[in-house]
Amino acid sequence: DSGVTQTPKHLITATGQRVTLRCSPRSGDLSVYWYQQSLDQGLQFLIQYYNGEERAKGNILERFSAQQFPDLHSELNLSSLELGDSALYFCASSANRGGDLYGYTFGSGTRLTVV
Amino acid sequence: QQQVKQSPQSLIVQKGGISIINCAYENTAFDYFPWYQQFPGKGPALLIAIRPDVSEKKEGRFTISFNKSAKQFSLHIMDSQPGDSATYFCAASLPGGANNLFFGTGTRLTVIP
DSSP, X not given: OXXXXXXXXXXXXXXXOOEEEEEEOOTTOOEEEEEEEETTTXXXXXXXXXXXXXXXXXXXXXXXEEEEOTTSOEEEEEOSOOXXXXXXEEEEEESSSSOOGGGOEEOOOEEEEEO | OOSEEEXXXXXXXXXXXXXXXXXXXXXXXXXXXXXXXXXXXXXXXXXXXXXXXOSEEEETTEEEEEETTTTEEEEEESSOXXXXXXXXXXXEEOTTOGGGEEEOOOEEEXXXX
């Protein structure tokens, strides 16, 4: 167990729908990162939050949004879902704002299937 | 545009053999090159990493070779074991840490007994 908890593990939904993925970081970690993993693109950085505030943005679509709550858990919201959004979504956490790569821990991911 | 190119996509190696995975990059501003190991149903986990001021780093059976002039780096797994069967990702980081981490597309390694 890495200490980073992601729920749900699997999600199947229809095109056009909206889903919320949840991540609880490792105890003591203030930074949360979201990644999308698809077969042909590898791991793509989406967004980072540090202590409740957005810290960095990557290749995140406008249909996607995220937030980090006072208890430091984070949610990734995906709306107007398309077939191409089917992927594994990973959350990672670290203690530092800029990212201590040795303390950068991934959760087990949420597999999203859009049908 | 893939910032880090990884090959091969899949690799089958006999137990006891050497597994070699290669990565190449273009951006000379990258200053940190980690490798991640991912088992089915799990997230990637940091395996070993190197900075461009050294040409090789070894940790147990895992070695990174780094060629700065060629902008290439590779992972060598010596005496490969069935338990090494996993997907391996190379990555490269810009100064600033994890929010500037670019991953390769992964190599699925299968070690057969």
